[in-house]
Amino acid sequence: MSKLSYKEAMQVNPHLDKSKPYPLAGLLVVDFTHVLSGPTCTRMLADAGARVIHIERKTGDDTRHIGPYLEDGSSEYFRICNIGKESIALDLKDPKDHDLVENMIAKADIVVENFRPGVMTRLGFDPDEMVKKYPRLIFASISGFGQYGPWAKQSAYDTIVQAFSGIMDATGDANGKATRVGTSVADVVAGIMGYSAITTALVARERTGKGTTVDVSMLDSTFALMVQDLMTVLGIHQIPHRIGNRHPYMYPFDTFECKDQALAICCGNDELWKILSHTLGHDEWTNQSEFKTNDLREKNWQKVKSVMQDVLMTKTASEWDKILNDAGIPAGLILNVNDTSKLDQIVMRGMVKQLPDGNEVIGTPMKFGTWNSYGVQKDAPQLDEDGEKIRKEFE
Amino acid sequence: MSKLSYKEAMQVNPHLDKSKPYPLAGLLVVDFTHVLSGPTCTRMLADAGARVIHIERKTGDDTRHIGPYLEDGSSEYFRICNIGKESIALDLKDPKDHDLVENMIAKADIVVENFRPGVMTRLGFDPDEMVKKYPRLIFASISGFGQYGPWAKQSAYDTIVQAFSGIMDATGDANGKATRVGTSVADVVAGIMGYSAITTALVARERTGKGTTVDVSMLDSTFALMVQDLMTVLGIHQIPHRIGNRHPYMYPFDTFECKDQALAICCGNDELWKILSHTLGHDEWTNQSEFKTNDLREKNWQKVKSVMQDVLMTKTASEWDKILNDAGIPAGLILNVNDTSKLDQIVMRGMVKQLPDGNEVIGTPMKFGTWNSYGVQKDAPQLDEDGEKIRKEFE
Numbered sequence: 001m002s003k004l005s006y007k008e009a010m011q012v013n014p015h016l017d018k019s020k021p022y023p024l025a026g027l028l029v030v031d032f033t034h035v036l037s038g039p040t041c042t043r044m045l046a047d048a049g050a051r052v053i054h055i056e057r058k059t060g061d062d063t064r065h066i067g068p069y070l071e072d073g074s075s076e077y078f079r080i081c082n083i084g085k086e087s088i089a090l091d092l093k094d095p096k097d098h099d100l101v102e103n104m105i106a107k108a109d110i111v112v113e114n115f116r117p118g119v120m121t122r123l124g125f126d127p128d129e130m131v132k133k134y135p136r137l138i139f140a141s142i143s144g145f146g147q148y149g150p151w152a153k154q155s156a157y158d159t160i161v162q163a164f165s166g167i168m169d170a171t172g173d174a175n176g177k178a179t180r181v182g183t184s185v186a187d188v189v190a191g192i193m194g195y196s197a198i199t200t201a202l203v204a205r206e207r208t209g210k211g212t213t214v215d216v217s218m219l220d221s222t223f224a225l226m227v228q229d230l231m232t233v234l235g236i237h238q239i240p241h242r243i244g245n246r247h248p249y250m251y252p253f254d255t256f257e258c259k260d261q262a263l264a265i266c267c268g269n270d271e272l273w274k275i276l277s278h279t280l281g282h283d284e285w286t287n288q289s290e291f292k293t294n295d296l297r298e299k300n301w302q303k304v305k306s307v308m309q310d311v312l313m314t315k316t317a318s319e320w321d322k323i324l325n326d327a328g329i330p331a332g333l334i335l336n337v338n339d340t341s342k343l344d345q346i347v348m349r350g351m352v353k354q355l356p357d358g359n360e361v362i363g364t365p366m367k368f369g370t371w372n373s374y375g376v377q378k379d380a381p382q383l384d385e386d387g388e389k390i391r392k393e394f395e
Numbered sequence: 396m397s398k399l400s401y402k403e404a405m406q407v408n409p410h411l412d413k414s415k416p417y418p419l420a421g422l423l424v425v426d427f428t429h430v431l432s433g434p435t436c437t438r439m440l441a442d443a444g445a446r447v448i449h450i451e452r453k454t455g456d457d458t459r460h461i462g463p464y465l466e467d468g469s470s471e472y473f474r475i476c477n478i479g480k481e482s483i484a485l486d487l488k489d490p491k492d493h494d495l496v497e498n499m500i501a502k503a504d505i506v507v508e509n510f511r512p513g514v515m516t517r518l519g520f521d522p523d524e525m526v527k528k529y530p531r532l533i534f535a536s537i538s539g540f541g542q543y544g545p546w547a548k549q550s551a552y553d554t555i556v557q558a559f560s561g562i563m564d565a566t567g568d569a570n571g572k573a574t575r576v577g578t579s580v581a582d583v584v585a586g587i588m589g590y591s592a593i594t595t596a597l598v599a600r601e602r603t604g605k606g607t608t609v610d611v612s613m614l615d616s617t618f619a620l621m622v623q624d625l626m627t628v629l630g631i632h633q634i635p636h637r638i639g640n641r642h643p644y645m646y647p648f649d650t651f652e653c654k655d656q657a658l659a660i661c662c663g664n665d666e667l668w669k670i671l672s673h674t675l676g677h678d679e680w681t682n683q684s685e686f687k688t689n690d691l692r693e694k695n696w697q698k699v700k701s702v703m704q705d706v707l708m709t710k711t712a713s714e715w716d717k718i719l720n721d722a723g724i725p726a727g728l729i730l731n732v733n734d735t736s737k738l739d740q741i742v743m744r745g746m747v748k749q750l751p752d753g754n755e756v757i758g759t760p761m762k763f764g765t766w767n768s769y770g771v772q773k774d775a776p777q778l779d780e781d782g783e784k785i786r787k788e789f790e
Contacts, residue, residue: 015543015610023599023607030539035663036622048595062664067644067690068631074513074745076630077644080622131764146762148410149743155725157661159648160639166732168650168659170577173567178657178729180640180650181576182565183621190588197761199594200443204418204766206601212418214766215410220746220760225477226578227431227757229732232785233473234755239733245563246555249462249472253554255563255575264563266552268430269457291617295462330550334573337561337624338634348544351615352629360629362622364614367541368590369526370607371599 003038005340006354009347016350020372022049027202029053031085031100034061035144036158036184037218038114039086040191045110045198046084047364047375053104053390054085060383084376091122101125103394108133110198117152127213137211138201142194144360146217148317150223156218161186165222172231173244189225190218251297252276252304258317263328265308266330270294279327280311355379397563401749404742410744415767417444422504422597424448425496426480429456431553431579432537432613433509434476435586440505440593441479442759448499448785449480452487455778478756479771481781487518500787501529505593509537512547519618522608522776533596533783551613556581560617565624570640584620585613636713646692647671647699650729653712660703665689676707694717750774771773 003102009016025128027050031042039054039061046052054061070076090097101343105111105125113120120141127139127147141147144156153353162168162180172179194216201212228248229240240248247253247266252273267276270293277285284290285307297304312320316334324331335343341352350363350373357379364375404411420446426437433457434449443445449456458473465471500506508515515522515536518636522542524533536542539551555574567574589611596607623643624635635643642661644649650657662671665688670682680686680698680702685695692699707715710727719726729771730738736747738766745758745768752774759770 006555023595026602029440040622044591067693068626070630076626077623080626080630080731097501108562123580128764140781144530145740146744150738151738151740154720155723157648157663157725159642159650159659159661160725160727163650163659163727163729164735164738166730167577168729169731170576172574177640178573178650179567179574179577181580182562182567182574183623184642185576185580185620188620188622192584192591193760195764196439196587196591199591199598200761201763201766202420203597203601206598207421210765212763215764216760216763219740219746220744220762221742222745222757223732223735224760225580226732226735227435227581227583228419228472228578230757231463231471231475232735233733233736234757235465235475237729242577247554247571253552255554255558255573257695264554264558268552291463297577305770323547328550330552330555332555334558334563335561336564336619336634337621338628340559340561341625341628341776343546343559345544345546345614346618349541349612349615351618360600361617361618362625362629365588365611365619367594367610367615368592368596369523369610370605371596373610378621 006347006352013348015376016365018372018374018377023368023371024048026109027051029110029112030104030108031055032111032113032115032120034114035063036100036187037190037194040188041140041142041194041198043081043083044192044195044364048366049372050110052085054082054087054381055101055322055381056087056089058089060089062210064299064358064383079359079380080361080382083355084101084378085381087381088387088390089384091227095222098124100391100394105130105137107394109138111137111139112194112198113140115149116155117141117143122190128155131211131213135211136205136209137215138205139363140194140198140214141210142190142216143319144217145219147215148289158186158218160258161218161222165219165227166229167222170226170240170242174242178242186218186222190216190221202261204351246301249298251301252308254305256305256309256312258312258320260316262334263317263325264332264334272329273297275327276329279324280308280327282311284305299309309337350374399536401742403499404745405706408743410762410770413767413769413772414671418763419443419445422446423502424505424507425499425503425514426450427506427508427510429509430458431476431582432585432589433507435583436500436535436537436593437480437507438476438478439587439590439759443761444767445505448781449477449482449486449776450496451482451778453484455484459778474754474775475756477775478750480776480786482776482779483782484779490533491495493519495786495789497764500532500670502524502789504533506532506534507537507593512536512538512542513677526606526608530606531600531604533566533593533600533609534606535593535609535611536588539612540614542610553579553581556613556617561621561624562617564636565621565637567637569637573637575724581613581617585611588616590748622787641696644693645689646696649700651700651704651707653710653715655706655711655727658712658715659727659729660719666723668692671724673723674719675703677702677706712750743771
């Protein structure tokens, strides 16, 4: 666990210099997003230094009314997704507010929205039309299933997309039930993929002057995570089955019970297997006919697991963790994210940081030598906090 | 399941026009990556039209020797990660090969590597030095724990990072075991985050002329997925616990057993709860004191689940899927990824596509109006397939 406070971590760490210029400084983002996938994308834009104006309806983003709530009654859900942004509350059906938004889009580099396909068109801001009218604009839409195709209009939430994508069926014990990934992975990955597509479009715009629409879906993005199972499906035309915690094509690459709790051990090649056999006091495993290659260990994984397990049960997970890592075998304890958030490695890299108001938030995983890698320095806005200023600016 | 062949899907679909220009056309990537996180990043660069030269050691990328294997004995693992790239086999300790690589880097826009921190320096290509020498260069390093910090030199594999990040502890039943996500999510997400950081750096370079090093870690990237649990940790300072398939802050947002199999149902607000109550024949649930707001349903989720379950067990998952979706309630079957890969929506969006040699591969989730959204059009290379051509070009 970290012995460093967040402030100390900053002081000893030139990598997180807050005064460095941001890579996307000067870019203007008009942000129509709500809940999770869209706000994740625009938070990444804010972390990279773009100015993000979050347009909320008069009652605020849905997540302002979803817990967990802080002591002042505000939503932590909203906060963690919207740090570093400005907020203006508008009624997009009011002609005056509509004109204001049109003026904002006219000056924007990027629009991001995650309504159901068709909603922006009904509101008078059709993506294709907007890019025709403002040819340098990047208009990004994030949705459950995409802007076209037979399912385009269907609504989606993270758990539905996890169910459709195959990731839920692939997670869990072979004899157990399909298991949801313990975070909203479909939302968050679609947000990251949306960010990837927007920055790709920005590169192309800088080089050609042309804007574009962007269409990223939660289903496409989550499906694309399924690399190993898709090797099975597309390569050897077999149906993959969930297999618990082990790797489909390498062994031993699994979690193992020790005296007190489980330990992850990853032995990716024959050289590591030799070291592991030695470290567990069984040099004879190295060349044993059932164990000597990865393909054989994979085929006979139950036997490998069983003989390893007998040895591992003699000490605690922490004891084995040290012994194995000292020997060069990748191994690791299974941590609760509360413990992860306090690891020196996480704190040193600014993955948890404290904002000036004292609130703690997630940092940015994009670390640059030349550019600011600290990310946003300001908390999430109150509803319409920047409304007056923005109205004056774009009227 | 799809009634369209991949070819037909292309013909009816102007969104996937193969002749459109690529957003990153003309950029040169020198790719020192191996196995999964790095190759995922450089495959995205290839999908966006950059030229990717994959430098392999004389024995080839590790994954050439990991299954599953195709009939010709080649590795599907290598293939799915390296479509669209060129291959040259080199011995980086050989002075002649070293000079060739230096010439390539001198002309490159981007270098990507995922060795352990320090290896590129030992090979004579220190990231900071390279960016000093070639000031427009973007030199991206993807690693388990990052280029700095107390754990920087530690080796990592996907399962270890899943264990450390908190995602494994968060996945699975409340009374069950910590569960590995059924795909190498830490590797793949680090690859996507690496791509995000590279394109961000490209935007900054186009606008300022400055290159940069990029440092993305699997631990940072996977930790950043844990949005909901981090609300609990950072916001309300509690320790989150794994909770099976339900959402931590919304209910009903879970999987439910029907007569034959489970169905995912996501009811994110009170309006949908009203419709759901009506559709399940229990209008009285809408205003029932224990159920009437999301916060109440979340608190009393076991009771909500129990009364819903009684009704849902009377029909099959497919029957309820249709009834609920027709009523506007987001619901979905839990599919095996083999079935996902054959969905019309997946095929129409080119998320599975057939290359000219007949092999099927994953498409790109980044869809653009202006730019090519089909992705790479060429299969993975044989070892050193492009070696002679590349040697001539960069000698």
